Every structure is written in structure tokens, then in C-alpha cells.
Amino acid sequence: MLQLEILKKHTGFVWGIILLVLLHSSSVLHAQEVITIDSPLFDFSVSKGKSLLVFEDTTDALTLNDIIENPPFNNQVTGPNNITGFYWIKLSLQNTTSNDLEVIAEGFRSINSQLFQVLENGEIFTARYGSFQKKSGLNPGDSRAHVSFILKKGVTHDIYFRVHGRAFKGNFMDSKTFRTKKTQAQVQDLLFFGACLIFVIYSLIQFGVYRYMPYLWLAMFALGMGMYAFSVQNYFVDWILPNAPKTGLNFTMPWSQFGHLGMLLLAISFLELKRKFPFWHKVFIGLIILTVLRTAIGVVLTAVYQNYGLMTDMSIKLLMIDIALFHVMLFALWKKVEKSRKVFLVGLIIFGLTLIIASLTWKYIFVSKSVVLLYTSSLGSLVQVLIFSIAIGIRMRQHEKEKNLALKRLNIVLHEQNKKIENEVAERTREIEDQKIVLQERNERIETLFKEIHHRVKNNLQLISSLLNMQQEWSGTEDSAKAIEESRSRVVAMSMIHQFLYRTDDIATIDFRDYVIELAEKINSIQTEKIEYHLSVDFDCHPNFDLDTSISLGLILNELLTNSYKHAISKNHYLEILLKLHLRKDGMFNLTCQDNGYPMPHTFEQMTKKGFGLKLASRLTKQLHGSLSYSYNSGNTFTIVFADEKKRMTLVD
Structure with missing residues (x-):
């Protein structure tokens, strides 16, 4: 009972003590620890707590002066704690070294961040940074990720950060460490x-x-x-x-x-x-x-x-x-x-x-x-x-x-295929070689047969020529003798072609140049009236013509050369003959026969209608898809335009 009475008497004193404790606790609660930097080389982090105070500005209207005059900070984040809200952060830094320090601050980074430093003279140092900050808005040497400021020696500075977003951790270091x-x-x-x-x-x-x-x-x-x-x-x-x-x-x-x-x-x-x-x-x-x-x-x-x-x-x-x-x-x-x-x-x-x-x-x-x-x-x-x-x-x-x-498998298959193909090729080659031998023997027999045929044709034609020669001697009139002589020369022209084919290895074509020279000599040899003659041959090519072309050209030349002997003999009985052959660009040939004799007694048209020889030459020229023309200039000139076998085939097509 005595203790209760004493407690009642001192109730006011007890409540006073409790109030003082609470006030002291409140002042301690709001007190902020100062971060001391005692070395020129430092690197530390600061997060929310006694050394870092945070306040959320839900109005986004407070200025630095408002924060300094009425500090809203306590140990807990004040406000709804929005992840994208606006926050004010405060910390105090003291430089206890003997020199001023350049401090690099990283962190407290948001889309827009701003640092404020209260200087000794009351002025405010400001630096902007953040993800949305343009380079032109940064202080020299700063970036969007860090800012720098100076701590004077022996002075405690209050540093404020205004950030857009929950960025409550910052890193501080000296410039060298940074x-x-x-x-x-x-x-x-x-x-x-x-x-x-x-x-x-x-x-x-x-x-x-x-x-x-x-x-x-x-x-x-x-x-x-x-x-x-x-x-x-x-x-x-x-x-x-x-x-x-x-x-x-x-x-x-x-x-x-x-x-x-x-x-x-x-x-x-x-x-x-x-x-x-x-x-x-x-x-x-x-x-x-x-x-x-x-x-x-x-x-x-x-x-x-x-x-x-x-x-x-x-x-x-x-x-x-x-x-x-x-x-x-x-x-x-x-x-x-x-x-x-x-x-x-x-x-x-x-x-x-x-x-x-x-x-x-x-x-x-x-x-x-x-x-x-x-x-x-x-x-x-x-x-x-x-x-x-x-x-x-x-x-x-x-x-x-x-x-x-x-x-590898393909190579095996290819090897087998190649081997099979090689065997087939070898077998086929043997068959071809056998066939080649058979064909060669057959060709030799055919070639021999053709030569024998040409030889017999030549002999028969020579026999006919001999018969005509005998008939010419027994002819009763001069006209019949001349007709027989002309026929004989034609037979000789054809006989010489078969003789050429018999003498050479090529049984399909003859050397036309050599044939023309021998033909002229042969015609001269069978003439009744022997004369001196000179033959000139001017070919710009060296053709080998087939049998049909050669026979036609031989008969045509026979008529023209015979005509030269008949109508174009000069007074001194000296005959000059020029044969020219020219291959044109269109594939046709020009064959020219010139002599030094007198002109023909009739026109060319009359001669081709009246005379058998020129009529035969004209028809043979048409068979060669060509033409026969005549002109006179100090001598008779016959021009034959003709096509060889290859050209005639294209003209027919």
C-alpha cells in the first residue's frame, strides 16, 4: 500500500521521464549519420538507412529550397513507395583528408536524375544525368550514368539527389578508381x-x-x-x-x-x-x-x-x-x-x-x-x-x-558401272573393228569394181572412138567426116574422165585443173589440121568436181575448144587459149574460155539454135544450174556460170 501511494504521488514525474525519452529517441531517429572519407582512394556504396534518407514527392512539386527548409526525411520511405515515383535522397559526406577530392557518383540512376550539392558559401552545385538526359545537358566529364563533384577538405557537404524511380543505392569512388x-x-x-x-x-x-x-x-x-x-x-x-x-x-x-x-x-x-x-x-x-x-x-x-x-x-x-x-x-x-x-x-x-x-x-x-x-x-x-x-x-x-x-558407295557403284561399261565398250569395239574390217574389205572390192567399171567404160569409149576414126576415114563427104570428128572428140572427153577416175585413188571426184590440161592436149591431137597452140590456165582455186559435173564441164569445154579450132584460127595458124576459173562469194563458179581468133560468123543466139555443139553446151550448162554467155573483144570469150554438186543441192532445196 505504501508503494502504491508513493507511485501515485510521483505519477507526473514518471510521465515526464517517458516523454523526455521519447523526444530523445525522436531526435536520434531523425539524426543522419555523416559518411567520412579519410583516404584519397575510396570506393563504397550507400543504400537507404541512417546515412541515406529518402522521401517520395508524390506531388512532383517540391524544390530543393522546400526540402532544405522543411526536411521531410526519416528512416522510412515516406509516401506510397511508387516504383516510378519522384524521390528526394539526402546524404552527408565529410572529407577528412588533407586535399580536396573529386568524387564520382554512380547509381541513384533513373530516366532523369539530378544531383545538388550545398557549398560552403550557400551556393548550389547542380549536375544532371539519367537515361533520358541529352549529352548537351551534361556537365563536362559526366555521362548519363555518372556525375562528379568536388569535396573540400575538412568540410561536411549535404548532397541531394532527385530521381525519377526507385533508385535508392549509390556508389561513390575517387576519379582514379572510377x-x-x-x-x-x-x-x-x-x-x-x-x-x-x-x-x-x-x-x-x-x-x-x-x-x-x-x-x-x-x-x-x-x-x-x-x-x-x-x-x-x-x-x-x-x-x-x-x-x-x-x-x-x-x-x-x-x-x-x-x-x-x-x-x-x-x-x-x-x-x-x-x-x-x-x-x-x-x-x-x-x-x-x-x-x-x-x-x-x-x-x-x-x-x-x-x-x-x-x-x-x-x-x-x-x-x-x-x-x-x-x-x-x-x-x-x-x-x-x-x-x-x-x-x-x-x-x-x-x-x-x-x-x-x-x-x-x-x-x-x-x-x-x-x-x-x-x-x-x-x-x-x-x-x-x-x-x-x-x-x-x-x-x-x-x-x-x-x-x-x-x-564412297557412289564410287563403288561408279567403279562397277565403269568396269561394266569398259567391258561393253571393249566388246563393242571388237565388234566395230570386225565390222570395220568387213566394211574395208567390202569398200576395197567396191572400189576395185568401180575402177574396173571405169576402165571398161574407158576402153569401150576408146573402142567407139577408134570405130569413129575408122568411119571418118571411110566417110564419103567432108561434112560427114567433120560430124564424125566432133562426135569422136566428145567421146574422148568422156573417156578421159573415166581414165582419170581409174588412175586415182579417189573414185568420186577428179582434179579438174589436170583434166582440163589433158583434155586440151587430147583435142589438139585428134584435129585433122595440126596447128600450134598455147594453153594458159588461171584458176583461183583448186577444185575437185564430181563425176556428173566433170562430164558436163568436159563436154562443154570440148565444144568450146573444138569451136576455137574450127572458127578462131589466126592467119599464122597460132592459137592462144586462156581458161580462167573463179569461185564467187555466192558459191557459184565462173569458167571463162578465151581465144585469139576471129568472131563467129553468126550471132550467139543463132549459133545456139543452129549449131549442135553450142546448143549441147547451153543445155549442159542449164543442167548445172548455170548459164552460158558470149562476147568478143580481140577474141572470142565464152563465160560459163555453174554450180557444183553441193551448191546444186542447196539450190534445189
Whole structure:
């Protein structure tokens, strides 16, 4: 009872003590720890807690002055904690070294971020950065991923960040450490991009050599994944579109979907889904359509509405469909495909696992897991390209083995066929040789027979010539003797042709030049009145005419030469004869017979109608598809235009 009375008397004092404790706790709660930098080389991270205070500006209307005058910070994030909201972040940095320090700040990164530093004189240092920040709006030496500021020695600075999105983790380091890390990161990026480029070039070269479509789709996949990493690491915007970052960022998703599309086409082509697995071919065609729609929707969400969060959620959920189907296909086809395609299916599963890790990481990019995303997707992509290349390589080697085996079998078949053909050719050759011997013997007999025929014809014609010669001696009148002499000369002309064919190996044609010379001599020898003559032969070709052509030309020349002896003898009994042969461009021949005698007593037309010899010459010329003409110029000139056997056949056709 005594204790109760004492407690009642001191109730006011107890409540006072509790109030003081609560006030002290409140002041301690709102107190912010100062981050001390005591070395010129430093590298540390800061996240939400006693050293970093965060406040969500749900109105998006507060200024730095509002934040300084009425600090809204406490240990918990104030506001609805929206992932795309506007936040103010505060931390205090103290430089305890003996020199001023250049501090590089990374993190607290959103689509638009801004750093404020309260200086000793009350002025405010400002630096902008963020994904949407143009290069022209950055301070010298800053980038869209980092900002730099100066910490005076021995001074504590309040640093404020205004960010658009939940980015509550920041990295701070000195400039030397930053340059070292940046160089290492660039080397790693260069190695990755170089590897992607090598895969692209290698795949295109292989495609150019083998025309194997999976190589083309592999190049498409490697290019898409490489350009996706190129965009994620900000090189695409920084190098190509530095003052249009929004436009540049819109390429990030299409590049990844371009690579994804290459992977789907690669699967269709390499696994031969259309021919071997029609159901899965239809499934992958559907995935291709889904990829195109996903890309189109993503571009609209980012380019038109700039809603990257919704685009990311949409992509992640739709990609899960692809991943689920990849796993189902793995179990469905594993026992139905050979080794190379099993390796490819493993690559698809790794692709799916990489997408899961990358997608989940991208979903939380605002909590500084972008590095995990980059290296997960980059290394995963390289592993996938490598596995796909190994699968294609195995398939190509299998194809090479199958081709070599088929070629070996084909060579065996060809060898057997060649051997069979050689035997057949040898047998056929023997038959041909036997037939050739038979034909040669037959030809020799025929040739001998023809020569015998020509010889007998020549003898018969000579017999006729002798009979005509005897008849000429017994003729009672001069006219009958001349008629018999002309007939005899015609028989001699034909006899000489058969004599030529009998003397030569060629029983089908005769040397016309030699024949003409002998014919002129023979005609001169059978003339009753012997005269001195001179024969000139001017041929621009050396023809061999067939039997029909030679007989016709021989009879024509016989009439013309006989006519020269009959009508064209000069006063001193010296006869000059010129025979010219010319092959025209149209294939016809011109044969000219000139002498130095007097002109004919009648016109050419009258002579061809009245005289038997010129009438016979004219008709024989027409049989040779030619013509006979006459002119006089210090001598008689007869021109014969004719066609040989080959030309006559074309004229008849």
C-alpha cells in the first residue's frame, strides 16, 4: 500500500521521464549519420538507412529550397513507395583528408536524375544525368550514368539527389578508381562485342561457303544479342544518338527481339521442324508472330507512352510462353533426334534460363541489378551462340561423314558401272573393228569394181572412138567426116574422165585443173589440121568436181575448144587459149574460155539454135544450174556460170 501511494504521488514525474525519452529517441531517429572519407582512394556504396534518407514527392512539386527548409526525411520511405515515383535522397559526406577530392557518383540512376550539392558559401552545385538526359545537358566529364563533384577538405557537404524511380543505392569512388573500373568494363565489353562480331562474321562466311541456312540465322541471333548488350551498356546512345537518348533507348528491346527471332528461325531450320515435326513447326510460327507483336507493342509503349515499366512487365510475361514451350519441346523431342539436335535443344534451355534470370533482373533494374542483367545476358548469349555453333558443327561433321559414305558407295557403284561399261565398250569395239574390217574389205572390192567399171567404160569409149576414126576415114563427104570428128572428140572427153577416175585413188571426184590440161592436149591431137597452140590456165582455186559435173564441164569445154579450132584460127595458124576459173562469194563458179581468133560468123543466139555443139553446151550448162554467155573483144570469150554438186543441192532445196 505504501508503494502504491508513493507511485501515485510521483505519477507526473514518471510521465515526464517517458516523454523526455521519447523526444530523445525522436531526435536520434531523425539524426543522419555523416559518411567520412579519410583516404584519397575510396570506393563504397550507400543504400537507404541512417546515412541515406529518402522521401517520395508524390506531388512532383517540391524544390530543393522546400526540402532544405522543411526536411521531410526519416528512416522510412515516406509516401506510397511508387516504383516510378519522384524521390528526394539526402546524404552527408565529410572529407577528412588533407586535399580536396573529386568524387564520382554512380547509381541513384533513373530516366532523369539530378544531383545538388550545398557549398560552403550557400551556393548550389547542380549536375544532371539519367537515361533520358541529352549529352548537351551534361556537365563536362559526366555521362548519363555518372556525375562528379568536388569535396573540400575538412568540410561536411549535404548532397541531394532527385530521381525519377526507385533508385535508392549509390556508389561513390575517387576519379582514379572510377577510371580503372571504367577501363576494365570497357575491355570486358570490347571482348564481348568482339566475340559477337567474330561469331557473326564466322557464321556469314560459313553460310557463304555452304549455303546452309542455320548459319544465317545464327549470325542474326549473335548480331541481335550483341546489339542488345551494346544498347544496354549505353554505347548505342552515346556513340550514335547522344542528343536523342529517348529514340536510342527505343532500339534496346527491338534488338533483343531481333536476336530472339533469329533463334526461332534457327530452331525451325536446324531441327527441320517443317519436315520432321509439323506440329512444332506450327508452334514456332506462332512464336514468331508473337515475337513480332511483342516488339510492335513494346515500341509503342516506349516510343509513344514512354512506359518502360509496362513494356518490361509485358515482355517478361510473354517471354515465359516461349520458355515454357522450349522445355516442353525438349522432353517431347529428346529421344527422337540425333546428337547434334540434342545439343541444340540444350542451348534452347540455356536460352530460356538466361531469359528468366535476365527478365527477373530487368524487372528490378531500379534496385541496381542492371550489372547482373548485363553480364547474365551477355555471358548467357555467348554460351548460347557457342552451343548453337557446336550443334551446327556436329551436324556439319555428321553431314560430311554421311556425304563421304554416300560418295564412297557412289564410287563403288561408279567403279562397277565403269568396269561394266569398259567391258561393253571393249566388246563393242571388237565388234566395230570386225565390222570395220568387213566394211574395208567390202569398200576395197567396191572400189576395185568401180575402177574396173571405169576402165571398161574407158576402153569401150576408146573402142567407139577408134570405130569413129575408122568411119571418118571411110566417110564419103567432108561434112560427114567433120560430124564424125566432133562426135569422136566428145567421146574422148568422156573417156578421159573415166581414165582419170581409174588412175586415182579417189573414185568420186577428179582434179579438174589436170583434166582440163589433158583434155586440151587430147583435142589438139585428134584435129585433122595440126596447128600450134598455147594453153594458159588461171584458176583461183583448186577444185575437185564430181563425176556428173566433170562430164558436163568436159563436154562443154570440148565444144568450146573444138569451136576455137574450127572458127578462131589466126592467119599464122597460132592459137592462144586462156581458161580462167573463179569461185564467187555466192558459191557459184565462173569458167571463162578465151581465144585469139576471129568472131563467129553468126550471132550467139543463132549459133545456139543452129549449131549442135553450142546448143549441147547451153543445155549442159542449164543442167548445172548455170548459164552460158558470149562476147568478143580481140577474141572470142565464152563465160560459163555453174554450180557444183553441193551448191546444186542447196539450190534445189
